[in-house]
Amino acid sequence: MPYKVQPGVIGCAIRPAIGGRDRSLEEVIYDTAQQALADAGITIEDIDGIVVGCNDQFDGRAISVMMASAAVGGVGRDIMSTPSGSEHAFILGALRVASGQFRTQLVVAWSPTEASSIPEAERLGADPYFHRRLPLDELSAHALQAAALEHTVPGLHDVAATVVAKNRSHGDVAYPDPAERPAPGPARWPLVAGSTTSPVTGCVALVLATADFITERNMQDVAWIRGMGWATETSFLGDRDLGSAPALRAAAEQAYAEAGITDPLTQLDVVEITDATPYAELLAYEALGLCGRQDWAARAGDGTFARDGRLPVNLSGGVQTFNPVFCTGLIRFAEVANQVRGHAGKHQHPNARNGLAHGGSGFAMQYQAAIVFGREQGAQA
Structure with missing residues (x-):
C-alpha cells in the first residue's frame, strides 16, 4: 500500500x-x-x-x-x-x-x-445557465446516458431488464420482507417504470x-483497504461522452494497481456497483474490467454476475432494491466491507476474501470511486 x-x-x-x-x-x-x-x-x-x-x-x-x-x-x-x-x-x-x-x-x-x-433539490447542483433550465435532475441525466448506450449497443433494453431482475432477486434474499420495499421509480425514456427505484x-x-x-484490541473481523481510486468528470454534459465512463476506468486502475489486481474476474469474490439504473451497472462492468460491452448480453444471460455465478454482483440488491439517493455509494462500500468481514447476514457470500465496491454519484455518474477490500492485511490478491 x-x-x-x-x-x-x-x-x-x-x-x-x-x-x-x-x-x-x-x-x-x-x-x-x-x-x-x-x-x-x-x-x-x-x-x-x-x-x-x-x-x-x-x-x-x-x-x-x-x-x-x-x-x-x-x-x-x-x-x-x-x-x-x-x-x-x-x-x-x-x-x-x-x-x-x-x-x-x-x-x-x-x-x-x-x-x-x-428532483428540485438535485437541480440546484446543475449548471445554472444551461442544465438547470432544462430542467435537469439526476434521473434525467441517467436517462440521457441510457439513450446514448442504447444507440451504440443494439438490444440493450432487454439486457437492462435482465440486470434489474438479477438485482431484485438478490434483494429478495437480502431483504425478504416485501413490506419494506419502496415503489418503482418514475419512467424517463428510455428508462421504463421498474428500471429505477423511488428514493427512501x-x-x-x-x-x-x-x-x-x-x-x-485483538480485533479479528476486519476489512482491510487494499486499494482506492477516485476521479471526477466535467459537470457539463455536453463536454462528455455519456456512452463511456473514463473517470471510473481511471479510479479502477488506481485501486487495482494498489491492490495488485490484474484479473478482477478471478481475483475478486464479490462486487457491489452503484446501479442507479441497469445501464449504469452495465457501463460499470466495462470500466471495472469485468466485461466488455460486446459481452454484456452473454454475461447477463449466463448468470456470471448472479448469486451462484462466477462473480456475484450486488448481493445486497443494490440501488434497485433501496435507493437512499445521497448515501448509495457509501452503502456499497459498507456492503463489501461486511462481506469480507463475514457480517453480511442473509446475503453473505461463502468465503468472501476480496471484494470491490463502486461508488458513483452525480449527473450520469459524474463522481466515480472504487475500493478494493481484503480479509488479509496488506496481502496481494
Whole structure:
C-alpha cells in the first residue's frame, strides 16, 4: 500500500430504508453511528475524528453538518464534512487514517426524503445557465446516458431488464420482507417504470482504524483497504461522452494497481456497483474490467454476475432494491466491507476474501470511486 498506515474497516451499520416518522433525522443519525460503534466493539471515546457526507439541498437546511455534529459525537472532536458524495466521505476518512495522524475515524452519511421535491433539490447542483433550465435532475441525466448506450449497443433494453431482475432477486434474499420495499421509480425514456427505484430515507456508518489499534484490541473481523481510486468528470454534459465512463476506468486502475489486481474476474469474490439504473451497472462492468460491452448480453444471460455465478454482483440488491439517493455509494462500500468481514447476514457470500465496491454519484455518474477490500492485511490478491 502506498500509505503510511493501512486502514481497516472494523464496524458497519447499514440502514438502507428507514420508514415512519417517529424518529427525527438527528435521532436516526445518532442510532446509526451508535450501531457502527457497537459493531466495532468500541465507544465514541475511542474515535479520534469524524467525517460526514451530507447535502444541504437534500436535508432542506443550510450547513447540515452543524445539525449533525452532536448526533455523530462531533462536539469537542475533530469533524469534517463533504457535500459532493457519501463515497467521498469514506475516502477522506480513510486518507486521514492512512496519513498516520488519526488512529480511528467514524464515517457517517444519510439521505432523507424530507425535501418536498428531490428532483428540485438535485437541480440546484446543475449548471445554472444551461442544465438547470432544462430542467435537469439526476434521473434525467441517467436517462440521457441510457439513450446514448442504447444507440451504440443494439438490444440493450432487454439486457437492462435482465440486470434489474438479477438485482431484485438478490434483494429478495437480502431483504425478504416485501413490506419494506419502496415503489418503482418514475419512467424517463428510455428508462421504463421498474428500471429505477423511488428514493427512501437511509443512513450508513463505518468505523476505520489503524493496524496498531486493531492489534491492541485483538480485533479479528476486519476489512482491510487494499486499494482506492477516485476521479471526477466535467459537470457539463455536453463536454462528455455519456456512452463511456473514463473517470471510473481511471479510479479502477488506481485501486487495482494498489491492490495488485490484474484479473478482477478471478481475483475478486464479490462486487457491489452503484446501479442507479441497469445501464449504469452495465457501463460499470466495462470500466471495472469485468466485461466488455460486446459481452454484456452473454454475461447477463449466463448468470456470471448472479448469486451462484462466477462473480456475484450486488448481493445486497443494490440501488434497485433501496435507493437512499445521497448515501448509495457509501452503502456499497459498507456492503463489501461486511462481506469480507463475514457480517453480511442473509446475503453473505461463502468465503468472501476480496471484494470491490463502486461508488458513483452525480449527473450520469459524474463522481466515480472504487475500493478494493481484503480479509488479509496488506496481502496481494
